[in-house]
Amino acid sequence: MTAPTRTRTSADLIRAEEPVLAHNYHPLPVVVARAEGAWVEDVEGRRYLDLLAGYSALNFGHRHPALIEAAHAQLDRLTLTSRAFHNDRLASFAERLVELVGQDMMLPMNTGAEAVESGVKLARKWAYDVKGVPADRATIVVAADNFHGRTTTIVGFSTDESARAGFGPFTPGFRIVPYNDLAALEAAVDETTAAVLIEPIQGEAGVLIPDDGYLTGVRELTSRAGCLFVADEIQSGLGRTGRTLAVDHEDVVPDLVLLGKALGGGIVPVSAVVGRREVLGVLRPGEHGSTFGGNPLAAAVGCAVLDLLETGEFQLRATELGAVLREGLTDLVGRGVVGFRSRGLWAGVDIDPALGTGRDISERLMRAGILVKDTHGSTIRIAPPLTITEEELRGALASLEKVLTETAAG
């Protein structure tokens, strides 16, 4: 008989997953049982500072009291209607979200990948109905090293072989150009182009920040070419970089903005396409949908997230603590760190490959009570909850320094 969960140790639980869970992840060997703010606790009661924050889904920390309260209150009233009926929560969520990001309309979905799929469908439909592209000829230009999710259409335009290999055949109609290269983008755009779809900062690729002016250039180029600019802000958006959206750093307004992760406050999956009426207005009843999209629990939590973002406090924290992070990482360059890129409270840190892979360093940091995630090669990414205190952040930087020094000493 299976032992009751409460008597199982972390090692037991990791072993128990092996035969029954698909191996599509390679988690760090930590089994989280409780969490609050920037801290998580494992089954044995060991505490760790969470510097991944659910890939930015936990921008407001674990179990932010206002978000938990909103979720509890909604759980006691109404959780799901489907869009076959209206619910009394969705209108305010939509009104406030479009207001926050300066757009006209929104389409509620659940996961990030669904928001991206929805953006692709909207761009194509707009191209046929409004731009006049001949049927089934629409193209979408994307960037190399992108990460937009895991559906078959999305991995079809990934340049990461481990994401693609074995999953074809793929959806046609995508053109891939180098990121941060306006000339290549210009050359790829033609009369069939429905949209240019990019991440304003490429998170999964290692927090790659394009040159100043790139996003402005994409906006100008797409406007001139008569195609849409679709910004995937699923990871970069909602306070992470110090502004509500990463495109705000260049005062650029895309035609469609894709949001997810933090929109659900780390409680429920909530995503959305937010954009211009001319684009979102192309959808008619029956052409797109999702059973859970726009459900009242998601809308109530989403509204509580908007309460937090509307204060501007979290954007400010990301800016101020981002300066502390940048200063701490600058100090480590040449001492185990070969380089880093950061904006707001978000950094991709290239560890000296001589010290090991990103995974090796992540495991060592875990043993020192710090949770991070590696990306490619020897790069780790740091994206703490925006609620982390300066003291906690400085403590994490001190632990990183200690781990790098000890690793170098062998």
Ligand SMILES: Cc1ncc(COP(=O)(O)O)c(C=O)c1O
């Ligand atoms: C930029 C970006 N887009 C889309 C996604 C996919 O989101 P989800 O995992 O919720 O489908 C991610 C996830 O990491 C992401 O970083």
